[in-house]
């Protein structure tokens with residue numbers, strides 16, 4: 569995947585460094601073109617270091633034109649991503665100008681163009697900017713964002729560049745050409761709560777972020793997604809059908825209620841045990857009892873039940889481990905009848921309730937390591953990998 573990242577002048581230009589890193593981590597070859605004003609915010613040297621390639625700014629650069637002229641660069645790329653895209657570059661693109669290298673490349677390429685606008689909220693709301701955007705949209709330019717929030721200028725409103733991880737995820741999705749239309753995908757997310765009495769419960773630190781990111785990525789690939797989740801504070805991804813549950817037993821029933829599924833992804837941290845008989849009333853502190861005992865019983869193993877269905881879907885589980893990651897994960901994969909297991913190390917500052925994660929993905933005859941990255945991006949990469957494994961399985965069959 570060859571991606572040309574264009575950077576125009578704006579304070580969000582520093583975020584493009586992260587965008588380039590994320591794209592490269594996902595295996596993309598990245599070349600960078602800066603506008604002159606962007607060079608006021610980030611240096612070509614920094615961008616050269618993160619992209620691993622010479623960075624270009626000028627249209628008339630004799631040295632660069634001798635190596636790869638601008639037309640060759642326009643042909644080389646699979647996609648141009650301009651992030652941040654200032655009001656100025658949007659205007660120049662909308663009017664078809666070619667007065668610097670970046671706008672020239674936009675005219676000279678046949679590759680799709682994506683822009684992530686970033687500017688002051690008043691500028692964003694200006695009819696001229698909106699008119700330019702509408703022209704670009706009609707020409708097929710893909711527009712990501714902007715997001716709303718506090719701006720570098722201190723104002724609040726729409727105009728912030730979408731976070732680089734989200735831009736990278738959208739770019740990768742657009743390039744991956746994964747078509748899960750017509751596939752029924754069920755994903756479990758977050759932790760379960762096992763009641764002790766009406767006010768107390770046994771729980772874990774799962775936030776649901778990993779499972780929600782997977783639901784979004786599967787939906788983006790066109791799947792019909794049902795997300796069955798324990799208690800969490802996350803918004804429902806657009807187009808995803810959400811079922812809220814609290815206990816492992818409730819999660820088991822919700823999963824059992826889905827009769828037909830093509831893919832099942834168990835990202836939930838399901839409690840292995842529950843309190844045998846939760847108290848009907850709040851347990852009182854007792855002067856006589858120093859070490860009260862809770863009797864626990866085993867919860868059903870939801871993913872194993874799914875893997876034992878007659879019409880077995882493609883089953884993907886997660887393993888949260890604090891040691892012997894690969895070995896324990898592979899044992900779980902076999903014991904529970906999963907096709908694929910995604911192993912993550914957990915502990916202080918790792919995986920649980922973090923925005924990012926590191927995954928070792930293991931299947932019958934392969935493994936793949938995903939380095940630490942934002943869960944949105946990881947989810948996109950994981951769905952692409954699952955697609956590959958499933959298609960290969962189909963071909964083998």
Ligand code: PMT
Pocket residue numbers: 756757758759773774775776777778779816834835836837838839840867868869870871872884885886887888889900912914919920921922
């Ligand atoms: O939610 P986040 O904060 O984003 O954190 C993500 C995560 C760390 C929770 C996630 O990446 C993860 O690892 N989820 C699985 C955690 C877990 O409970 O692993 P486990 O090793 O105990 O279970 C193995 C597999 O069996 C999992 O797919 C689990 O969903 C499933 N299971 C477990 C017990 C049970 N009774 N039923 C199950 O289906």
